[in-house]
Amino acid sequence: METNKIRLGEIATYVNGYAFKPKDRGNVGLPIVRIQDLTGNARDVGFYNGEYPKKIEINNGDILISWSASLGVYVWNKGKALLNQHIFRVVFDKGEIDKSFFVYAVRQKLKEMGTKTHGATMKHIVKKDFDAIEIPYPQINRQIEIARNMDKISSVIEKKERQLKLLDDLIQSRFVEEFGDLKINPKKWKIKTFDEMTDLITDGEHATPRRTEEGIYLLSARNIMNHTIKLEDVDYIDQAEYDRISKRIHPKEGDVLISCSGTVGRCCSVPAELKFQMVRSVALLRFKNEINPIFAEYMITSDYLKEQIDRSKTQSSQANLFQGKIKKLKGFVPPIDLQNQFAAFVQQVNKSKFVIHKFLYCFIDNKQSIIKPRLNTKESGKIRGGKPHADEF
Numbered sequence: 214m215e216t217n218k219i220r221l222g223e224i225a226t227y228v229n230g231y232a233f234k235p236k237d238r239g240n241v242g243l244p245i246v247r248i249q250d251l252t253g254n255a256r257d258v259g260f261y262n263g264e265y266p267k268k269i270e271i272n273n274g275d276i277l278i279s280w281s282a283s284l285g286v287y288v289w290n291k292g293k294a295l296l297n298q299h300i301f302r303v304v305f306d307k308g309e310i311d312k313s314f315f316v317y318a319v320r321q322k323l324k325e326m327g328t329k330t331h332g333a334t335m336k337h338i339v340k341k342d343f344d345a346i347e348i349p350y351p352q353i354n355r356q357i358e359i360a361r362n363m364d365k366i367s368s369v370i371e372k373k374e375r376q377l378k379l380l381d382d383l384i385q386s387r388f389v390e391e392f393g394d395l396k397i398n399p400k401k402w403k404i405k406t407f408d409e410m411t412d413l414i415t416d417g418e419h420a421t422p423r424r425t426e427e428g429i430y431l432l433s434a435r436n437i438m439n440h441t442i443k444l445e446d447v448d449y450i451d452q453a454e455y456d457r458i459s460k461r462i463h464p465k466e467g468d469v470l471i472s473c474s475g476t477v478g479r480c481c482s483v484p485a486e487l488k489f490q491m492v493r494s495v496a497l498l499r500f501k502n503e504i505n506p507i508f509a510e511y512m513i514t515s516d517y518l519k520e521q522i523d524r525s526k527t528q529s530s531q532a533n534l535f536q537g538k539i540k541k542l543k544g545f546v547p548p549i550d551l552q553n554q555f556a557a558f559v560q561q562v563n564k565s566k567f568v569i570h571k572f573l574y575c576f577i578d579n580k581q582s583i584i585k586p587r588l589n590t591k592e593s594g595k596i597r598g599g600k601p602h603a604d605e606f
Contacts, residue, residue, distance in 0.1 A: 217349055218348065218349060218350055219348060220347055221343060221346045223308060224308045224310050224348075225303050225307055226303075227303060227340075227344075228269070229298060229299075230269055230295075230296030230300045230301075230302070231297065232297075232298040233259070233261065233295075238261070239262055240260055242262030242263070243261055243270075244259070244260055244291075244294040246277075246296055246297055247259075247297045247300075248279045248281070248297075251277065251279060251300070252279075261295055265295055269302075271289050271293070271294050272289070273289060273291075274312075275288075275302055276289075276302070276312060276316060277296070277302060277303070278319065279299060280300070280301060280338050280343060284338065309353050311357050313357075313363070314356035314357065314359055314363075317359070318348040318349055370573060373569050373572060374573070377441065377566055377569055380562050380565060381440050384440075387555065387558055388555065391555050392547055395515050395516075395517035395518075396517045396520075402546060403546040404543050404544070405545075406540065406541055406544075407539055407540055407541070407543075408540035410501060410503070410504050410509075410546070413497070413498070413499035414496065414498050414499075414536055414539055414540055415461075415497050416493045416494075416496050417432070417458075417490065417494070417495045418461075418490065418492050419493050422450050422490070424448050425449045425451050428451045429450050429454075430444065430447050430449065430488070431448040431450045431490055431491065432470070433448065433494050433495060434472035434474045434479075435475070436495075437471070437472040437481060439479050439480060440510065440511075441566075442481055442489075454490075465483065465499070466483055467482060467499075468497050468499050468506070469481070469497070469499075469500065469510055469513065470482070470483060470491070470495055470496070470497055471498065471534070472494065472495060473494055474493075474494035474533050474534075477522060477526045477532050478514075478522040478534065480514050496534070496536065496539055504544075505556045507555070507559050507560070508547075508556060509544070511555075512544055513544075518544065522534060525539075
């Protein structure tokens with residue numbers, strides 16, 4: 214019986230990159246593309262100026278999949294380059310599939326791929342497990358139609374995120390206007406450590422939570438952005454797991470969250486409408502009454518605190534910011550009335566942001582559910598209202 218699913222190993226060949234050595238990296242030649250160059254976490258670019266096997270060359274339009282440390286799917290658009298190890302270049306030589314549809318479908322499967330990782334420190338997915346991953350496989354015309362709809366949703370999401378960025382810039386300008394450049398403290402605000410300013414500093418669940426396909430949000434460092442929580446790539450837990458984790462820590466409206474692993478120091482406050490738990494890569498700060506949490510959120514993302522956080526994080530293969538270091542960070546204590554005035558301004562702007570966020574959540578949920586495998590039946594392939602429905606794929 215024909216199904217609308219196919220294994221990754223049946224649709225394409227996956228060419229692994231080359232294990233370039235440190236001595237191979239120079240200042241001239243073709244760029245060497247590593248995982249951190251794809252994720253945007255790289256601070257340096259290495260080049261190779263020698264002979265290389267043609268199979269590791271990548272060009273605009275190539276589909277790349279990182280399979281170690283950080284699982285991800287990317288469309289390369291930065292010109293000719295060379296592929297480092299732990300990244301596949303996808304060669305579509307086995308079956309008929311739309312490239313854009315393939316990208317969306319594999320991204321949808323990243324959570325499943327993550328459950329099959331191996332290794333204690335450097336997480337990776339082994340080739341046989343990778344090849345066995347199944348993705349939806351409707352007819353080619355339906356693949357193209359789905360991909361176009363996904364492109365439209367992605368475009369709307371990008372526009373709304375740009376609007377959010379402009380509103381954040383407005384708030385940041387107001388912060389500097391009210392409190393000055395904290396690095397030079399021109400208004401002579403009182404300085405205290407975070408340990409002195411808070412009633413609680415803790416992190417999320419240490420034991421690996423039992424994840425589900427849907428349910429209550431489980432946040433990790435990747436979900437903590439500056440002044441917002443990103444739910445496009447979020448994990449879920451059920452109510453029982455939520456209750457278990459909540460016995461130790463129960464996030465509240467007004468708490469402040471900080472990313473403590475990978476890209477450390479991103480910060481946002483907890484909104485009233487969000488029910489969630491978190492893993493240990495997220496720290497939670499509960500400030501005393503002398504500190505308005507909204508003021509704290511913007512203080513933590515100031516250059517003054519960023520520099521402290523950069524000095525405090527570990528310099529291992531993956532940066533971490535531990536609780537002990539957070540407690541030693543130094544912040545400012547302006548008059549609470551001034552903090553509250555700033556917070557009121559932020560809340561006014563956030564009314565516009567809230568509308569955009571609700572709009573985003575709706576589109577993100579639609580985007581996550583639109584590609585969904587099921588058996589072909591006489592009813593498959595229907596389109597409701599001109600748009601694909603999640604249950605139809």
